[in-house]
Amino acid sequence: MDVSRRDLLRTAGALSALLASGIPIAAKAQAKQLVIDCHGHYTTEPQELNVFRQTQIAALKDPSVKPSAASPKIGDDQLRDSVQIQLKFQRERGTDLALFSPRASGMGHHIGTAETSADWSRVCNELIHRICTLLPDNFIGVGQLPQSPGVKPDNCIEELERCVKSYGFVGMNLNPDPSGGYWRDPPLTDRWWYPLYEKFVELDVPAMIHVSASINPNFNTLGGHYMAADTTAFMQLLTSDLFKDFPKLRMIIPHGGGAVPFHWGRYRGLAQDMKKPPLEELLLKNVYFDTCVYHQPGMELLFKVIPVDNILFASEMVGAIRGVDPRTDHYYDDTKRYIDALQLSEDDRRKVFETNARHVYRLDRNANFRRHI
Numbered sequence: 001m002d003v004s005r006r007d008l009l010r011t012a013g014a015l016s017a018l019l020a021s022g023i024p025i026a027a028k029a030q031a032k033q034l035v036i037d038c039h040g041h042y043t044t045e046p047q048e049l050n051v052f053r054q055t056q057i058a059a060l061k062d063p064s065v066k067p068s069a070a071s072p073k074i075g076d077d078q079l080r081d082s083v084q085i086q087l088k089f090q091r092e093r094g095t096d097l098a099l100f101s102p103r104a105s106g107m108g109h110h111i112g113t114a115e116t117s118a119d120w121s122r123v124c125n126e127l128i129h130r131i132c133t134l135l136p137d138n139f140i141g142v143g144q145l146p147q148s149p150g151v152k153p154d155n156c157i158e159e160l161e162r163c164v165k166s167y168g169f170v171g172m173n174l175n176p177d178p179s180g181g182y183w184r185d186p187p188l189t190d191r192w193w194y195p196l197y198e199k200f201v202e203l204d205v206p207a208m209i210h211v212s213a214s215i216n217p218n219f220n221t222l223g224g225h226y227m228a229a230d231t232t233a234f235m236q237l238l239t240s241d242l243f244k245d246f247p248k249l250r251m252i253i254p255h256g257g258g259a260v261p262f263h264w265g266r267y268r269g270l271a272q273d274m275k276k277p278p279l280e281e282l283l284l285k286n287v288y289f290d291t292c293v294y295h296q297p298g299m300e301l302l303f304k305v306i307p308v309d310n311i312l313f314a315s316e317m318v319g320a321i322r323g324v325d326p327r328t329d330h331y332y333d334d335t336k337r338y339i340d341a342l343q344l345s346e347d348d349r350r351k352v353f354e355t356n357a358r359h360v361y362r363l364d365r366n367a368n369f370r371r372h373i
């Protein structure tokens with residue numbers, strides 16, 4: 001071991017300062033609380049990625065232009081440059097790292113065939129992996145599944161396994177409606193999904209339930225489809241015994257759970273009328289909500305209604321809402337500010353910002369995460 005005299009002196013100095021402070025060493029080691037944003041998307045991709053996708057889509061009509069399934073040529077410097085805005089926001093807002101996945105609206109599972117989705121998912125997941133490798137202090141990977149409408153989700157198992165085992169991804173986004181707003185596939189509780197859930201459980205990673213773009217003109221992607229899907233997914237889970245079959249399956253409902261917290265009384269009542277156990281028992285050992293709620297009253301409601309053990313800090317930065325709120329002069333998606341204003345106890349803050357995510361995503365297994373502890 002190569003330990004310099006200077007290192008030894010520095011360690012000895014730090015130790016004596018700790019002892020002199022009178023604070024037990026264990027308590028000091030606990031003092032640093034991480035801020036983990038569990039919901040970030042790669043929304044600032046280089047143009048080469050969009051060209052690849054456009055060519056891939058054009059090839060559905062004219063196979064002669066089909067791009068190679070190999071990744072588009074994007075250099076490391078381009079990747080680093082492309083996420084500078086995320087890094088700036090992380091610094092300014094005081095987040096330590098983000099769980100980072102491909103652009104959700106770009107997953108586009110409704111486009112083309114299962115093969116189209118497989119090629120596209122591999123390309124997008126590889127870029128996420130490269131960013132997490134280039135910037136291990138800032139990003140941990142979450143993947144995109146190659147879902148396709150009408151195709152059994154068994155076809156996603158290989159990519160799920162590859163992302164977790166080869167890339168070290170800690171979760172995947174699971175689209176409850178690959179048809180893009182028409183809900184043509186069976187509900188999340190159907191046995192249709194079970195082989196994929198078995199793999200999630202075996203790999204011990206959670207699924208964030210996240211739709212992609214809507215092609216149904218009735219549903220605006222960000223304001224209609226996302227919110228409706230979050231609420232719909234929760235209600236699907238409520239009507240089922242899914243977590244009796246998969247007691248270890250973990251799901252995150254993003255965007256604060258859609259309308260669920262606001263209508264918690266309705267969902268409690270529905271469960272009661274269906275002779276189901278209380279929601280805490282039925283769902284809250286497996287279902288979590290993130291904090292992508294973009295105003296103070298909404299955040300207050302979320303924390304009033306949902307137990308703190310089931311809330312994970314997230315901002316979806318840089319994502320759905322990019323502007324500044326003229327009433328506060330802060331970005332709408334600067335969600336940490338709303339949580340800071342809640343004046344949570346030290347224990348609750350640590351749960352929301354750090355330990356709940358560590359538990360749900362089993363982050364301690366991830367090499368990038370271990371750099372922080």
Ligand SMILES: [Zn+2]
Pocket residue numbers: 039041104210254316319
């Ligand atoms: Zn999202």
